[in-house]
Amino acid sequence: MKGSLISSFKSIASGMGILSRGANPLRRLGDSVFAFVVFLAAFAVIILMALMVYELVRQSLPSIEQFGVRFLISREWDPINNVYGALPYIYGTIVSSLLALLMSVPLSLGIAIFLSQFAPRWLRAPLGMLVDLLAAIPSVVYGLWGIFVLAPFLGKTVEPFLADHLGGIPVFRGPAYGIGLFAASVVLAIMITPTISAISREVMANVSRDQKEAAQALGATPWETVRMSVLPLARPGIIGAVILGLGRALGETMAVTMLIGNVRQLNVSIFAPAYSIASVIANEFAEVTEGPHMAALIEMALILLFITLLLNLLARLLVQRTGSRAARVKGRP
């Protein structure tokens, strides 16, 4: 009776692998196969990035060899004679993104400070979620809304107002079309606000309480507390958040394509239509099949890829550093 019990226990135990630890090659095989599969999946991310860079470089080589640096500074874009220069696109991309940052950064920092420092605790999560929802709206919907609601509003109200009051500055001169660089920038500003505010919010919330209490104990007002102890410690992370926002703005395609006007020109007025790298790719890429035109478009994609890679790398390192520094200051895990 007792013997059978023990033997049945033994058989169960060996079935579960308890008594055969290390002795069962099948078991070790399972572990190493799984570890290998998991390793492959992680490695696939590295391969994917490398392959992406490689493919874009390979496909744009004809254009790089033919035009060299001229590609970046020439305004010509002539598919018939196969002469390509990207300057108007680069200009439109950079100006629209910088304008968007100009509008979005103060707003985003206000939101981040409010939601991480000032707002009553019960209000923080719901308000934060509302702001985050802006990021969930598809960019094509932003574009649709921009075409039919925002651009007419800007063209009829905001742009004439700016032209009347600030018309002395050439940037605000020119006919108010509605559709144009300015409309694209406004939509971009709305689209990158959740990115910038969410990351800065997190960085500010991570600033150690000791630092804030020190300021409060010295009699600082709530705003002085933020200015003296929160902002300086969170600064690298905030810069990182802004850079990430810039990266998003540079690569945003649909909303910009629908609003920027798609006119290849360099115009001082921000009300004028313009063009961007991502938009020209979206508009022309499906129609070309091979040859220098495609190489030129892919070279622009490559430029965009390198800029966003660089910006993202920088931003991540800054945010990471702020995180670890805040943790160090905090002194507890």
Add this chain to the structure above:
Amino acid sequence: MNEEQAINGRLQMQKEEDYEAAELAPPAARPSAPTHESMGEEATGKASRDRKLYSGSAARRRSRNIRSRLAYSLCALSTVIATVPLLLILFYVIYQGAGALNLSFLTDLPKPVGESGGGMGNAIVGSLILIGIAAVIGVPFGVLAGTQLAEYRSPRLSWVVRLLSDILSGVPSIIVGIFVYTLLVLTFKQFSAIAGGVALGILMLPTVARTTEEMMRMVPDSLREASLALGIPRWRTITSVVIKTAAGGIMTGVMLATARIAGETAPLLFTALNSRTWPTGLDKPIASLPVQIYTYAISPFDAWHKQAWAGSLVLVLIVLFLSIGSKLYFGRRMKRAT
């Protein structure tokens, strides 16, 4: 009773709240925050800048408080301003879209210009197919890569993979589209649903990988140890204990990633292209909701604009359902876990 005491009271309350949040008792030895007056008397030996700050006149104190309130209001105002576009967009999408939305919009094929009626049935089905293909590629790879990051501590590889997947999530989606175009469309000389799905799958990958990693890290080590102590091999421990425990969290990550790709248009423009018929095969061009909205939005026809609004309403409903749903679900889980 003056403003100053009110401010001090507020600071004190704020501090108590902070302690509550961290479940810490305020250290008894810590002296309570001194008032402005006492600070002023004690700070006589401090630098002149300090003295200016603490022993200022009543007028100066008032101006500091006013400045603080002003900053508070400006920050609150920016939060309000940011929610305005959201509400406006939702309002217009519902207002314009609801009028054009009906059953035949959801089930019919698009009609040529001039004919009334028609819908985006094929685009909705196409979007579901594309999301399905994307999930088949993005989810397993993402979960496995996340498993590597969380369970196998190989610091150098993990650092690189983590950084790259963060960077990958910042790569503009149109570039992923071009990459898949050169990789698949040029090779097979065919725009296809597969190509579109692969592009979306690549976009899903980083989100799924990073949430999987985070969720698996939240699984307590005691569970792993208990399982290993029972003699269960490591891979079985990971698949049936760790992943199973983290499954809810991983699910929210997948939902968030799906919400992100459901509205993606740019990478589909030259991979899946578009189509005006029902999907016939995965190796053929396929319609999708976002591309159809784009095509209609930039067309010059009023009837098509209405359809674009209706399509946007459907798309926004899907995306908001996925992202709000996952956040609420996750929030509830977090509360239960703590």
